[in-house]
Amino acid sequence: MLMSDHRLPQAMDPFLDSEMAASDFAPEPMPTEDRLIQVVDSEPYKEQRPEAWEKPSLLDAIMFKTLFTVTRVRGRGDNLKKHWLGHRANHAHFVSRVITTGIDGKPVPYGVTPDAGICSSCVEFFNVTDDNTRKLVSACPGAVTFGGAKRDVYYDVKPGDARDRETDG
Numbered sequence: 001m002l003m004s005d006h007r008l009p010q011a012m013d014p015f016l017d018s019e020m021a022a023s024d025f026a027p028e029p030m031p032t033e034d035r036l037i038q039v040v041d042s043e044p045y046k047e048q049r050p051e052a053w054e055k056p057s058l059l060d061a062i063m064f065k066t067l068f069t070v071t072r073v074r075g076r077g078d079n080l081k082k083h084w085l086g087h088r089a090n091h092a093h094f095v096s097r098v099i100t101t102g103i104d105g106k107p108v109p110y111g112v113t114p115d116a117g118i119c120s121s122c123v124e125f126f127n128v129t130d131d132n133t134r135k136l137v138s139a140c141p142g143a144v145t146f147g148g149a150k151r152d153v154y155y156d157v158k159p160g161d162a163r164d165r166e167t168d169g
Helices: 010-015 033-040 043-048 058-070 080-096 141-147 161-168
Strands: 018-022 100-103 106-109 135-138 154-159
Touching: 033 080, 043 080, 058 080, 106 135
Parallel strands: none
Antiparallel strands: 018 154, 100 106, 135 154
């Protein structure tokens, strides 16, 4: 895997899986709790989700509490239970593409909770949920703390030329 904070030479384009850049996108308003529940209950998500995404462990809760309280990404009293719906909805949404915005006449899914409610944005950054779909991804606390991502910024993640090469043979 090669990652760069600047545009690679055009000769590398055939090898790129995705290109990511900060955007000025800001959804208004964020989806309601009822809407997030609909996203999590959507059939496409239920059919495609790994079961592990629906079963937080005690270790998840401890890591959540310790890491994000110490780094002050989340506030006192925050816990996994408080953010669990948002965490699930973000993954569910990128799988089901229920909530979108229009870019260049096409529907583009975007993160559906504020940064503090996101977990594992790398799943979307690195195209684990869908490698052929453009998406607007906001960074999780881990990406902000350890990856240098910016808070409260949506990253425009576009499939790269390597996707075309793989599907064309």
